[in-house]
Amino acid sequence: MATAQYNQDQLRELIQGPSDIEWTYEMRRQCQEILPHLFLGPLQASKSLDTLKSLGITHIVCIRDAKEAFSVRPRFPEHFQYMVLDVQDSEEQNLIRLFPQAKQFIDDAIAKGGCVLVHCNGGISLSPSFVVMYVMQFYNLSWEDALHLVQNRRYCISPNGGFMTQIKEYESIYKAKAAIASHPQQRLFSVRRKRSDEDDEDQVQREGERTKRALVDEDDDDAMQT
Incomplete structure (x- = not known):
């Protein structure tokens, strides 16, 4: 999917996010739309078939630690197309190596008119790291702006230190690839x-x-x- 093109004023508005939403603790258990057709949330958001259908979800990226496989798993494979990524929720886990396949899955789903939910167990560190990297490349943003954009829609995210380091590294990686491609x-x-x-x-x-x-x-x- 091509990078979205916006001027600086439009990007500032996108990063700031909606100003009429008051964040509550209960919203941690829900998913939020980060950009059109891309939602981010916790495990709880993937458990309600009615909610997923009401949001128009068609594809789900299920990111989990291997120890969580019993509970964090595809629940409605007959209704949605899933991608499952088994990772370690630790600062040593290499996310950059896994990101391209997740990005391709999201790109393909959105290109077909679908909506994607990206979730891990808590929706706090692991899955938000993937979404920040996706948003960074989609809007051609710095890592700081991409992080703020996601935080301004899901206030509770907090990638661990190792993930933050990789998010920062990914900025130079995607910009170098974009320069070569252009x-x-x-x-x-x-x-x-x-x-x-x-x-x-x-x-x-x-x-x-x-x-x-x-x-x-x-x-x-x-x-x-x-």
């Missing part, structure tokens, strides 16, 4: 230029070798005549 001709020109330079060097080397051989042959002829 200048394919420049990259191709650089490759061709490099090859051309190498060919020129080879040509000079071949000419030098021919010259040396010619000089050697002349010396041999002179020696024979002498």
Whole structure:
């Protein structure tokens, strides 16, 4: 899915989020819409078939620690398409390696007109980290702005220290990929230029070798005549 394009004023409004919502403790157990067709929440939000249907959910990303597999699991596979990611809810867990497949699942679902719920057990650290990275790339934001955008819709999120480090690292990763993707001709020109330079060097080397051989042959002829 292509990155959404907005001007600076529109981005500021998006980051600030709705101003007419008063956050309550009970909302921790519910899911919130972070961007159009993408919801974030806890396990509880994935348990109510009626609620999921009322929100138009079609796809669910279930992120869980392997120890939680008994309780954090697909509950309505006949109604929704699931992606299950088994991870460790620890600061050492590599999220960046797992993120591309989650992003692809979300992109494909939204492109087909679907709505996606991303959840873990509490909806506080693990699943929000994935959503922050998704929002960062979707809106072409810095990690700080992406984090604030998600927090301004689900106030209780708090990625652990290891996840925050990876969220910060992902900003440079996605921006580097975007830069490469936006200048394919420049990259191709650089490759061709490099090859051309190498060919020129080879040509000079071949000419030098021919010259040396010619000089050697002349010396041999002179020696024979002498």
